[in-house]
Amino acid sequence: MKQALLTPDEATQRDQVRLSIDLITAAAVVSGVLVASQAVANREWRSWAIVIMLGVFAGLVQAWPRRIVASGRVESAVTTVALASAALIFGIAIISPAAAIIAATGLLIPIVAAVPYLEVKSLRRLLIIAWVASIATAAASLLPVPVPPSADAGLNRLFGSVLVSGLVLFLLYRSSERLRASSREFSRLFGLSSDLAEATDPGVLGDLIARHLSEATGMDDCVIYARAADTSRLSPFGSHPAQRALETDAEALMQRPMLQRVIDEHLRMTVDVVNEQADPAERAHLTALGRTIMLLLPLVAHSDPVGVAELTSAAYRTIDERRLALARTLAFEAAMAIENGRLYHDLRERSLHDPLTGLANRSLFFDRVGHAITRLGRQPGNSIAVLYVDLDNFKNVNDTLGHARGDRLLALVAERLRTVVRAADSVGRLGGDEFAVLLEDLTSTTGALVVAERALSLLMTPFDLAGESVNVSASIGVAQRADANISADELIQEADEAMYQAKHTGKGRVVRSAPVSLRSGPVA
Numbered sequence: 001m002k003q004a005l006l007t008p009d010e011a012t013q014r015d016q017v018r019l020s021i022d023l024i025t026a027a028a029v030v031s032g033v034l035v036a037s038q039a040v041a042n043r044e045w046r047s048w049a050i051v052i053m054l055g056v057f058a059g060l061v062q063a064w065p066r067r068i069v070a071s072g073r074v075e076s077a078v079t080t081v082a083l084a085s086a087a088l089i090f091g092i093a094i095i096s097p098a099a100a101i102i103a104a105t106g107l108l109i110p111i112v113a114a115v116p117y118l119e120v121k122s123l124r125r126l127l128i129i130a131w132v133a134s135i136a137t138a139a140a141s142l143l144p145v146p147v148p149p150s151a152d153a154g155l156n157r158l159f160g161s162v163l164v165s166g167l168v169l170f171l172l173y174r175s176s177e178r179l180r181a182s183s184r185e186f187s188r189l190f191g192l193s194s195d196l197a198e199a200t201d202p203g204v205l206g207d208l209i210a211r212h213l214s215e216a217t218g219m220d221d222c223v224i225y226a227r228a229a230d231t232s233r234l235s236p237f238g239s240h241p242a243q244r245a246l247e248t249d250a251e252a253l254m255q256r257p258m259l260q261r262v263i264d265e266h267l268r269m270t271v272d273v274v275n276e277q278a279d280p281a282e283r284a285h286l287t288a289l290g291r292t293i294m295l296l297l298p299l300v301a302h303s304d305p306v307g308v309a310e311l312t313s314a315a316y317r318t319i320d321e322r323r324l325a326l327a328r329t330l331a332f333e334a335a336m337a338i339e340n341g342r343l344y345h346d347l348r349e350r351s352l353h354d355p356l357t358g359l360a361n362r363s364l365f366f367d368r369v370g371h372a373i374t375r376l377g378r379q380p381g382n383s384i385a386v387l388y389v390d391l392d393n394f395k396n397v398n399d400t401l402g403h404a405r406g407d408r409l410l411a412l413v414a415e416r417l418r419t420v421v422r423a424a425d426s427v428g429r430l431g432g433d434e435f436a437v438l439l440e441d442l443t444s445t446t447g448a449l450v451v452a453e454r455a456l457s458l459l460m461t462p463f464d465l466a467g468e469s470v471n472v473s474a475s476i477g478v479a480q481r482a483d484a485n486i487s488a489d490e491l492i493q494e495a496d497e498a499m500y501q502a503k504h505t506g507k508g509r510v511v512r513s514a515p516v517s518l519r520s521g522p523v524a
Contacts, residue, residue: 206238209334219311226307263305299335354429357414365428369488377484385448385480387437388495394433473508
Protein backbone atom coordinates (compact mmCIF):
# COMPACT_ATOMS: atom_id res chain seq x y z
CA MET A 1 0.00 0.00 0.00
CA LYS A 2 1.36 3.43 -0.91
CA GLN A 3 2.24 5.74 1.92
CA ALA A 4 0.67 9.20 1.86
CA LEU A 5 2.98 12.08 2.69
CA LEU A 6 2.12 13.54 6.10
CA THR A 7 3.77 16.27 8.09
CA PRO A 8 4.92 15.36 11.61
CA ASP A 9 1.96 17.30 13.07
CA GLU A 10 -0.57 15.48 10.90
CA ALA A 11 0.90 12.12 11.84
CA THR A 12 0.52 12.66 15.59
CA GLN A 13 -2.51 14.94 15.93
CA ARG A 14 -5.00 12.09 15.87
CA ASP A 15 -3.25 10.17 18.65
CA GLN A 16 -2.85 13.30 20.76
CA VAL A 17 -6.51 14.28 20.36
CA ARG A 18 -7.63 10.76 21.24
CA LEU A 19 -5.50 10.92 24.40
CA SER A 20 -7.01 14.28 25.35
CA ILE A 21 -10.52 12.91 24.81
CA ASP A 22 -9.68 9.92 27.00
CA LEU A 23 -8.34 12.18 29.77
CA ILE A 24 -11.40 14.43 29.73
CA THR A 25 -13.69 11.39 29.65
CA ALA A 26 -11.82 9.81 32.58
CA ALA A 27 -12.14 13.04 34.57
CA ALA A 28 -15.88 13.11 33.85
CA VAL A 29 -16.29 9.46 34.94
CA VAL A 30 -14.29 9.93 38.17
CA SER A 31 -16.27 13.09 38.94
CA GLY A 32 -19.51 11.24 38.22
CA VAL A 33 -18.61 8.43 40.62
CA LEU A 34 -17.77 10.84 43.42
CA VAL A 35 -20.87 12.95 42.87
CA ALA A 36 -23.00 9.80 42.69
CA SER A 37 -21.67 8.71 46.09
CA GLN A 38 -22.63 12.12 47.47
CA ALA A 39 -26.10 11.82 45.87
CA VAL A 40 -26.64 8.48 47.54
CA ALA A 41 -25.54 9.85 50.90
CA ASN A 42 -27.53 13.08 50.71
CA ARG A 43 -30.41 11.93 48.50
CA GLU A 44 -30.22 15.19 46.60
CA TRP A 45 -31.69 15.54 43.07
CA ARG A 46 -29.10 18.16 42.06
CA SER A 47 -26.28 15.67 42.49
CA TRP A 48 -28.15 13.04 40.47
CA ALA A 49 -28.69 15.59 37.70
CA ILE A 50 -24.95 16.26 37.59
CA VAL A 51 -24.21 12.52 37.51
CA ILE A 52 -26.54 12.11 34.51
CA MET A 53 -24.92 15.07 32.73
CA LEU A 54 -21.44 13.67 33.32
CA GLY A 55 -22.50 10.23 32.07
CA VAL A 56 -24.10 11.60 28.90
CA PHE A 57 -21.07 13.81 28.29
CA ALA A 58 -18.61 10.90 28.69
CA GLY A 59 -20.61 8.68 26.34
CA LEU A 60 -21.03 11.34 23.65
CA VAL A 61 -17.39 12.44 23.76
CA GLN A 62 -16.15 8.86 23.43
CA ALA A 63 -18.46 8.13 20.50
CA TRP A 64 -19.00 11.19 18.33
CA PRO A 65 -15.67 13.13 18.36
CA ARG A 66 -13.63 9.92 18.09
CA ARG A 67 -15.43 9.07 14.86
CA ILE A 68 -14.69 12.57 13.60
CA VAL A 69 -10.99 12.12 14.48
CA ALA A 70 -10.91 8.78 12.66
CA SER A 71 -12.13 10.53 9.50
CA GLY A 72 -9.21 12.96 9.69
CA ARG A 73 -11.19 16.09 10.68
CA VAL A 74 -9.13 16.81 13.78
CA GLU A 75 -10.10 20.49 14.07
CA SER A 76 -13.81 19.65 13.94
CA ALA A 77 -13.42 17.01 16.66
CA VAL A 78 -11.49 19.37 18.94
CA THR A 79 -14.08 22.10 18.54
CA THR A 80 -16.89 19.66 19.32
CA VAL A 81 -15.21 18.44 22.52
CA ALA A 82 -14.40 21.99 23.63
CA LEU A 83 -17.96 23.23 23.15
CA ALA A 84 -19.42 20.14 24.83
CA SER A 85 -17.06 20.60 27.78
CA ALA A 86 -18.01 24.26 28.11
CA ALA A 87 -21.73 23.38 28.03
CA LEU A 88 -21.21 20.70 30.68
CA ILE A 89 -19.30 23.01 33.00
CA PHE A 90 -21.88 25.78 32.60
CA GLY A 91 -24.70 23.29 33.33
CA ILE A 92 -22.97 22.08 36.49
CA ALA A 93 -22.58 25.67 37.68
CA ILE A 94 -26.31 26.34 37.18
CA ILE A 95 -27.32 23.20 39.05
CA SER A 96 -24.71 23.60 41.79
CA PRO A 97 -23.91 27.33 42.29
CA ALA A 98 -21.42 26.44 45.03
CA ALA A 99 -19.17 24.99 42.33
CA ALA A 100 -19.55 27.96 39.98
CA ILE A 101 -16.18 29.59 40.63
CA ILE A 102 -14.32 26.31 40.22
CA ALA A 103 -16.40 25.58 37.09
CA ALA A 104 -15.48 28.98 35.63
CA THR A 105 -11.82 28.10 36.12
CA GLY A 106 -12.53 24.69 34.59
CA LEU A 107 -13.47 26.37 31.32
CA LEU A 108 -9.73 26.75 30.78
CA ILE A 109 -9.52 22.99 30.19
CA PRO A 110 -11.20 22.81 26.75
CA ILE A 111 -9.46 26.01 25.65
CA VAL A 112 -5.98 24.81 26.60
CA ALA A 113 -6.70 21.42 25.03
CA ALA A 114 -7.91 23.00 21.78
CA VAL A 115 -5.25 25.69 21.25
CA PRO A 116 -2.63 23.53 19.44
CA TYR A 117 -5.10 22.16 16.89
CA LEU A 118 -7.23 25.09 15.75
CA GLU A 119 -6.72 27.67 13.06
CA VAL A 120 -6.75 31.31 14.18
CA LYS A 121 -10.34 31.99 13.08
CA SER A 122 -11.76 28.90 14.81
CA LEU A 123 -9.72 29.56 17.93
CA ARG A 124 -10.94 33.18 18.08
CA ARG A 125 -14.57 32.05 17.96
CA LEU A 126 -13.99 29.46 20.67
CA LEU A 127 -12.27 31.99 22.92
CA ILE A 128 -15.23 34.38 22.64
CA ILE A 129 -17.69 31.57 23.46
CA ALA A 130 -15.55 30.44 26.41
CA TRP A 131 -15.24 34.00 27.70
CA VAL A 132 -19.01 34.53 27.64
CA ALA A 133 -19.57 31.09 29.21
CA SER A 134 -16.99 31.85 31.90
CA ILE A 135 -18.77 35.09 32.85
CA ALA A 136 -22.13 33.34 32.94
CA THR A 137 -20.67 30.45 34.94
CA ALA A 138 -19.10 32.77 37.48
CA ALA A 139 -22.40 34.69 37.72
CA ALA A 140 -24.11 31.42 38.65
CA SER A 141 -22.37 31.65 42.01
CA LEU A 142 -24.88 34.43 42.86
CA LEU A 143 -27.76 31.96 42.69
CA PRO A 144 -29.18 30.70 46.00
CA VAL A 145 -27.22 27.75 47.32
CA PRO A 146 -28.84 25.00 49.37
CA VAL A 147 -26.72 24.44 52.43
CA PRO A 148 -25.06 21.00 52.21
CA PRO A 149 -23.14 19.38 55.01
CA SER A 150 -19.99 21.45 55.45
CA ALA A 151 -17.65 18.48 55.26
CA ASP A 152 -19.04 17.41 51.89
CA ALA A 153 -18.89 20.96 50.58
CA GLY A 154 -15.28 21.34 51.59
CA LEU A 155 -14.33 17.99 50.06
CA ASN A 156 -16.15 18.80 46.84
CA ARG A 157 -14.40 22.14 46.49
CA LEU A 158 -11.02 20.54 47.26
CA PHE A 159 -11.56 17.77 44.74
CA GLY A 160 -12.80 20.20 42.11
CA SER A 161 -9.82 22.50 42.58
CA VAL A 162 -7.34 19.61 42.39
CA LEU A 163 -9.01 18.11 39.30
CA VAL A 164 -9.28 21.39 37.40
CA SER A 165 -5.81 22.66 38.23
CA GLY A 166 -4.28 19.25 37.51
CA LEU A 167 -5.90 18.95 34.10
CA VAL A 168 -5.04 22.53 33.15
CA LEU A 169 -1.40 22.09 34.15
CA PHE A 170 -1.13 18.72 32.39
CA LEU A 171 -2.61 20.08 29.16
CA LEU A 172 -0.33 23.11 29.35
CA TYR A 173 2.63 20.77 29.79
CA ARG A 174 1.58 18.70 26.77
CA SER A 175 1.08 21.84 24.66
CA SER A 176 4.53 23.03 25.69
CA GLU A 177 6.08 19.67 24.80
CA ARG A 178 4.30 19.69 21.47
CA LEU A 179 5.53 23.20 20.77
CA ARG A 180 9.11 22.22 21.59
CA ALA A 181 8.85 19.11 19.41
CA SER A 182 7.44 21.17 16.53
CA SER A 183 10.27 23.66 16.99
CA ARG A 184 12.85 20.88 16.80
CA GLU A 185 11.23 19.46 13.68
CA PHE A 186 11.09 22.87 12.06
CA SER A 187 14.77 23.33 12.88
CA ARG A 188 15.58 20.00 11.22
CA LEU A 189 13.56 20.87 8.14
CA PHE A 190 15.10 24.33 7.96
CA GLY A 191 18.57 22.88 8.50
CA LEU A 192 18.09 20.34 5.72
CA SER A 193 16.70 22.95 3.34
CA SER A 194 19.59 25.32 4.10
CA ASP A 195 22.20 22.60 3.62
CA LEU A 196 20.61 21.37 0.41
CA ALA A 197 20.44 24.91 -0.97
CA GLU A 198 24.20 25.28 -0.53
CA ALA A 199 25.16 21.82 -1.81
CA THR A 200 25.93 21.53 -5.53
CA ASP A 201 28.28 18.55 -5.47
CA PRO A 202 26.20 15.33 -5.75
CA GLY A 203 28.51 13.51 -3.33
CA VAL A 204 28.07 16.20 -0.67
CA LEU A 205 24.33 16.32 -1.31
CA GLY A 206 23.92 12.59 -0.69
CA ASP A 207 25.91 12.68 2.56
CA LEU A 208 23.87 15.65 3.83
CA ILE A 209 20.58 13.87 3.18
CA ALA A 210 21.83 10.72 4.92
CA ARG A 211 23.01 12.64 7.99
CA HIS A 212 19.72 14.52 8.44
CA LEU A 213 17.62 11.37 8.04
CA SER A 214 19.80 9.45 10.49
CA GLU A 215 19.57 12.18 13.12
CA ALA A 216 15.82 12.65 12.63
CA THR A 217 15.03 8.97 13.23
CA GLY A 218 17.69 8.31 15.86
CA MET A 219 19.14 5.48 13.75
CA ASP A 220 22.87 4.70 13.73
CA ASP A 221 23.48 5.14 10.03
CA CYS A 222 21.87 5.81 6.69
CA VAL A 223 22.66 5.08 3.05
CA ILE A 224 20.99 6.86 0.15
CA TYR A 225 20.64 4.85 -3.06
CA ALA A 226 19.88 6.81 -6.23
CA ARG A 227 18.03 5.29 -9.14
CA ALA A 228 19.49 5.84 -12.59
CA ALA A 229 16.90 7.40 -14.88
CA ASP A 230 18.00 5.39 -17.92
CA THR A 231 18.65 1.93 -16.44
CA SER A 232 16.59 2.07 -13.18
CA ARG A 233 19.57 0.52 -11.40
CA LEU A 234 20.46 1.64 -7.89
CA SER A 235 23.83 2.92 -6.79
CA PRO A 236 25.11 4.47 -3.52
CA PHE A 237 24.56 8.24 -3.58
CA GLY A 238 25.53 9.21 -0.05
CA SER A 239 25.90 7.87 3.47
CA HIS A 240 26.22 8.74 7.14
CA PRO A 241 28.75 7.98 8.45
CA ALA A 242 30.66 8.41 5.19
CA GLN A 243 32.49 5.06 5.36
CA ARG A 244 29.19 3.17 5.39
CA ALA A 245 28.94 3.51 1.60
CA LEU A 246 32.03 1.32 1.25
CA GLU A 247 30.01 -1.64 2.49
CA THR A 248 27.79 -1.66 -0.61
CA ASP A 249 28.23 -1.81 -4.37
CA ALA A 250 25.94 -1.74 -7.38
CA GLU A 251 26.14 -5.49 -8.02
CA ALA A 252 25.20 -6.37 -4.43
CA LEU A 253 22.11 -4.17 -4.74
CA MET A 254 20.85 -6.35 -7.58
CA GLN A 255 20.54 -9.19 -5.06
CA ARG A 256 18.11 -7.14 -2.92
CA PRO A 257 14.79 -6.97 -4.80
CA MET A 258 13.11 -5.45 -1.73
CA LEU A 259 14.81 -2.13 -2.49
CA GLN A 260 13.31 -2.05 -5.96
CA ARG A 261 9.89 -2.91 -4.55
CA VAL A 262 10.07 -0.07 -2.03
CA ILE A 263 10.75 2.35 -4.88
CA ASP A 264 8.26 0.98 -7.41
CA GLU A 265 5.37 0.69 -4.96
CA HIS A 266 6.29 3.75 -2.82
CA LEU A 267 6.36 1.54 0.28
CA ARG A 268 7.72 2.26 3.72
CA MET A 269 9.12 -0.95 5.18
CA THR A 270 10.71 -2.03 8.45
CA VAL A 271 12.90 -5.14 8.62
CA ASP A 272 13.69 -6.87 11.93
CA VAL A 273 16.61 -9.30 11.90
CA VAL A 274 14.79 -11.71 14.26
CA ASN A 275 11.56 -11.68 12.26
CA GLU A 276 11.53 -14.91 10.29
CA GLN A 277 8.80 -13.54 8.02
CA ALA A 278 11.06 -10.73 6.80
CA ASP A 279 12.79 -10.85 3.42
CA PRO A 280 15.76 -13.31 3.67
CA ALA A 281 18.04 -11.10 1.59
CA GLU A 282 17.39 -8.10 3.84
CA ARG A 283 17.88 -10.15 7.01
CA ALA A 284 21.19 -11.43 5.64
CA HIS A 285 22.16 -7.86 4.80
CA LEU A 286 21.37 -6.73 8.35
CA THR A 287 23.33 -9.60 9.86
CA ALA A 288 26.35 -8.79 7.68
CA LEU A 289 26.21 -5.17 8.85
CA GLY A 290 25.87 -6.15 12.50
CA ARG A 291 22.50 -4.37 12.73
CA THR A 292 19.17 -5.50 14.16
CA ILE A 293 16.59 -3.15 12.65
CA MET A 294 16.23 -1.41 9.27
CA LEU A 295 13.84 1.19 7.91
CA LEU A 296 13.45 1.64 4.14
CA LEU A 297 11.93 4.89 2.86
CA PRO A 298 11.15 5.63 -0.80
CA LEU A 299 12.45 8.89 -2.23
CA VAL A 300 9.77 10.19 -4.56
CA ALA A 301 9.70 13.51 -6.42
CA HIS A 302 6.71 14.55 -8.54
CA SER A 303 5.39 10.96 -8.27
CA ASP A 304 8.60 9.69 -9.87
CA PRO A 305 10.89 7.43 -7.79
CA VAL A 306 14.44 8.76 -7.55
CA GLY A 307 15.90 6.44 -4.91
CA VAL A 308 15.56 4.84 -1.49
CA ALA A 309 16.88 5.65 1.98
CA GLU A 310 18.13 2.75 4.11
CA LEU A 311 18.38 3.46 7.84
CA THR A 312 19.79 0.84 10.21
CA SER A 313 20.52 0.53 13.92
CA ALA A 314 22.56 -1.90 15.99
CA ALA A 315 20.21 -1.62 18.97
CA TYR A 316 16.58 -2.52 18.55
CA ARG A 317 14.40 0.57 18.72
CA THR A 318 10.86 1.57 17.88
CA ILE A 319 10.40 4.65 15.70
CA ASP A 320 7.33 6.55 16.90
CA GLU A 321 4.86 8.04 14.46
CA ARG A 322 6.12 11.57 14.96
CA ARG A 323 9.71 10.69 14.07
CA LEU A 324 8.55 8.52 11.22
CA ALA A 325 6.46 11.34 9.80
CA LEU A 326 9.40 13.73 10.12
CA ALA A 327 11.64 11.22 8.34
CA ARG A 328 9.11 10.92 5.51
CA THR A 329 8.90 14.70 5.21
CA LEU A 330 12.69 14.91 5.10
CA ALA A 331 12.73 12.07 2.55
CA PHE A 332 10.35 14.08 0.37
CA GLU A 333 12.61 17.13 0.60
CA ALA A 334 15.61 14.91 -0.14
CA ALA A 335 13.95 13.43 -3.21
CA MET A 336 13.19 16.90 -4.54
CA ALA A 337 16.81 17.92 -3.92
CA ILE A 338 18.11 14.86 -5.77
CA GLU A 339 15.80 15.50 -8.69
CA ASN A 340 16.73 19.20 -8.79
CA GLY A 341 20.39 18.22 -8.63
CA ARG A 342 19.95 15.98 -11.63
CA LEU A 343 18.16 18.71 -13.55
CA TYR A 344 20.92 21.16 -12.65
CA HIS A 345 23.56 18.67 -13.78
CA ASP A 346 21.72 18.01 -17.06
CA LEU A 347 21.30 21.71 -17.75
CA ARG A 348 24.94 22.36 -16.95
CA GLU A 349 26.04 19.54 -19.22
CA ARG A 350 23.86 20.86 -22.03
CA SER A 351 25.19 24.36 -21.57
CA LEU A 352 28.78 23.15 -21.80
CA HIS A 353 28.50 20.46 -24.48
CA ASP A 354 27.56 20.49 -28.13
CA PRO A 355 24.14 18.79 -28.47
CA LEU A 356 24.95 17.26 -31.87
CA THR A 357 28.28 15.62 -31.10
CA GLY A 358 28.42 15.56 -27.30
CA LEU A 359 31.82 17.28 -27.44
CA ALA A 360 32.83 20.22 -25.27
CA ASN A 361 31.39 23.42 -26.71
CA ARG A 362 33.40 26.57 -27.39
CA SER A 363 33.02 27.95 -23.87
CA LEU A 364 34.06 24.72 -22.12
CA PHE A 365 36.95 24.08 -24.50
CA PHE A 366 38.40 27.57 -23.96
CA ASP A 367 38.03 27.04 -20.20
CA ARG A 368 39.90 23.73 -20.38
CA VAL A 369 42.71 25.30 -22.36
CA GLY A 370 43.00 28.04 -19.74
CA HIS A 371 43.27 25.49 -16.93
CA ALA A 372 45.83 23.50 -18.91
CA ILE A 373 48.00 26.63 -19.29
CA THR A 374 47.77 27.23 -15.53
CA ARG A 375 48.89 23.65 -14.80
CA LEU A 376 51.69 24.04 -17.32
CA GLY A 377 53.31 26.63 -15.08
CA ARG A 378 53.76 23.92 -12.41
CA GLN A 379 55.08 21.21 -14.76
CA PRO A 380 58.57 22.02 -16.07
CA GLY A 381 59.61 20.00 -19.11
CA ASN A 382 56.08 19.45 -20.45
CA SER A 383 54.08 21.25 -23.10
CA ILE A 384 50.52 21.49 -24.35
CA ALA A 385 49.15 21.78 -27.86
CA VAL A 386 45.93 22.81 -29.56
CA LEU A 387 44.90 21.26 -32.86
CA TYR A 388 42.45 23.37 -34.89
CA VAL A 389 40.55 21.12 -37.32
CA ASP A 390 38.42 22.51 -40.16
CA LEU A 391 36.72 20.22 -42.68
CA ASP A 392 37.42 21.04 -46.31
CA ASN A 393 34.45 21.70 -48.59
CA PHE A 394 31.90 20.62 -45.99
CA LYS A 395 29.36 22.96 -47.59
CA ASN A 396 29.25 20.65 -50.60
CA VAL A 397 28.06 17.78 -48.39
CA ASN A 398 25.20 19.88 -47.03
CA ASP A 399 24.26 21.12 -50.49
CA THR A 400 24.29 17.71 -52.19
CA LEU A 401 23.21 15.30 -49.43
CA GLY A 402 21.17 17.57 -47.18
CA HIS A 403 21.64 18.95 -43.69
CA ALA A 404 20.54 15.74 -41.94
CA ARG A 405 23.42 13.80 -43.49
CA GLY A 406 25.70 16.74 -42.92
CA ASP A 407 24.89 16.59 -39.20
CA ARG A 408 25.51 12.85 -39.23
CA LEU A 409 28.90 13.46 -40.82
CA LEU A 410 29.82 15.93 -38.08
CA ALA A 411 28.88 13.35 -35.42
CA LEU A 412 31.06 10.73 -37.14
CA VAL A 413 33.98 13.18 -37.34
CA ALA A 414 33.65 13.75 -33.59
CA GLU A 415 33.76 10.00 -32.95
CA ARG A 416 36.93 9.61 -35.00
CA LEU A 417 38.64 12.53 -33.30
CA ARG A 418 37.92 10.95 -29.91
CA THR A 419 39.80 7.84 -30.93
CA VAL A 420 43.10 9.65 -31.55
CA VAL A 421 43.40 11.29 -28.12
CA ARG A 422 44.03 10.02 -24.60
CA ALA A 423 41.45 10.10 -21.81
CA ALA A 424 43.14 13.15 -20.27
CA ASP A 425 42.93 15.13 -23.55
CA SER A 426 39.91 17.09 -24.74
CA VAL A 427 38.02 17.37 -28.01
CA GLY A 428 35.61 20.22 -28.70
CA ARG A 429 33.40 21.57 -31.43
CA LEU A 430 33.89 25.31 -31.84
CA GLY A 431 31.05 25.79 -34.31
CA GLY A 432 29.96 24.67 -37.78
CA ASP A 433 32.56 22.25 -39.17
CA GLU A 434 35.35 23.51 -36.90
CA PHE A 435 36.77 21.23 -34.20
CA ALA A 436 39.63 21.58 -31.74
CA VAL A 437 41.78 19.15 -29.77
CA LEU A 438 43.69 19.91 -26.55
CA LEU A 439 46.72 17.73 -25.87
CA GLU A 440 48.35 17.92 -22.42
CA ASP A 441 51.54 16.61 -20.81
CA LEU A 442 53.48 16.41 -24.08
CA THR A 443 57.13 15.51 -23.53
CA SER A 444 58.35 15.93 -27.11
CA THR A 445 58.13 18.56 -29.80
CA THR A 446 56.73 16.10 -32.33
CA GLY A 447 53.96 14.48 -30.27
CA ALA A 448 51.30 16.96 -31.35
CA LEU A 449 52.23 16.56 -35.04
CA VAL A 450 51.96 12.78 -34.75
CA VAL A 451 48.44 13.06 -33.31
CA ALA A 452 47.47 15.62 -35.97
CA GLU A 453 48.69 13.38 -38.82
CA ARG A 454 46.82 10.42 -37.34
CA ALA A 455 43.63 12.49 -37.10
CA LEU A 456 44.02 13.67 -40.70
CA SER A 457 44.47 10.08 -41.89
CA LEU A 458 41.32 8.97 -40.09
CA LEU A 459 39.27 11.85 -41.43
CA MET A 460 40.33 11.14 -45.01
CA THR A 461 39.00 7.59 -44.71
CA PRO A 462 35.57 7.47 -46.43
CA PHE A 463 32.48 7.91 -44.24
CA ASP A 464 29.35 5.79 -44.62
CA LEU A 465 26.27 8.02 -44.66
CA ALA A 466 23.12 5.91 -45.00
CA GLY A 467 24.81 3.49 -47.34
CA GLU A 468 26.59 6.16 -49.36
CA SER A 469 30.37 6.53 -49.17
CA VAL A 470 31.48 10.12 -48.65
CA ASN A 471 35.06 11.41 -48.83
CA VAL A 472 36.15 14.49 -46.95
CA SER A 473 39.45 16.03 -46.00
CA ALA A 474 40.53 18.49 -43.31
CA SER A 475 43.01 21.26 -42.71
CA ILE A 476 44.67 21.09 -39.29
CA GLY A 477 46.64 23.82 -37.56
CA VAL A 478 48.88 22.98 -34.58
CA ALA A 479 50.02 25.38 -31.86
CA GLN A 480 52.27 23.99 -29.14
CA ARG A 481 53.62 25.83 -26.09
CA ALA A 482 55.92 24.88 -23.22
CA ASP A 483 55.46 28.06 -21.15
CA ALA A 484 52.50 29.58 -19.40
CA ASN A 485 53.05 33.12 -20.72
CA ILE A 486 50.10 32.92 -23.09
CA SER A 487 46.31 33.07 -22.78
CA ALA A 488 43.85 30.49 -24.00
CA ASP A 489 42.58 32.90 -26.66
CA GLU A 490 46.10 33.50 -27.95
CA LEU A 491 47.01 29.80 -28.11
CA ILE A 492 43.82 28.88 -29.95
CA GLN A 493 44.30 31.86 -32.26
CA GLU A 494 47.76 30.56 -33.15
CA ALA A 495 46.30 27.15 -34.03
CA ASP A 496 43.55 28.87 -36.05
CA GLU A 497 46.11 30.85 -38.07
CA ALA A 498 48.10 27.68 -38.72
CA MET A 499 44.92 25.98 -39.96
CA TYR A 500 44.34 28.82 -42.46
CA GLN A 501 47.89 28.38 -43.69
CA ALA A 502 47.09 24.70 -44.30
CA LYS A 503 44.00 25.68 -46.31
CA HIS A 504 45.87 28.25 -48.37
CA THR A 505 48.62 25.79 -49.21
CA GLY A 506 46.41 23.10 -50.66
CA LYS A 507 44.08 21.80 -47.92
CA GLY A 508 44.12 18.27 -46.54
CA ARG A 509 47.30 18.85 -44.58
CA VAL A 510 48.83 19.74 -41.18
CA VAL A 511 50.66 22.99 -40.45
CA ARG A 512 52.34 23.93 -37.16
CA SER A 513 52.42 27.56 -36.11
CA ALA A 514 56.06 27.66 -34.98
CA PRO A 515 58.65 25.26 -33.57
CA VAL A 516 58.59 24.85 -29.78
CA SER A 517 61.45 24.06 -27.43
CA LEU A 518 60.77 22.36 -24.12
CA ARG A 519 62.07 24.25 -21.09
CA SER A 520 64.17 22.62 -18.41
CA GLY A 521 62.90 24.62 -15.45
CA PRO A 522 60.12 26.88 -14.31
CA VAL A 523 59.69 30.24 -15.91
CA ALA A 524 60.07 33.20 -13.60
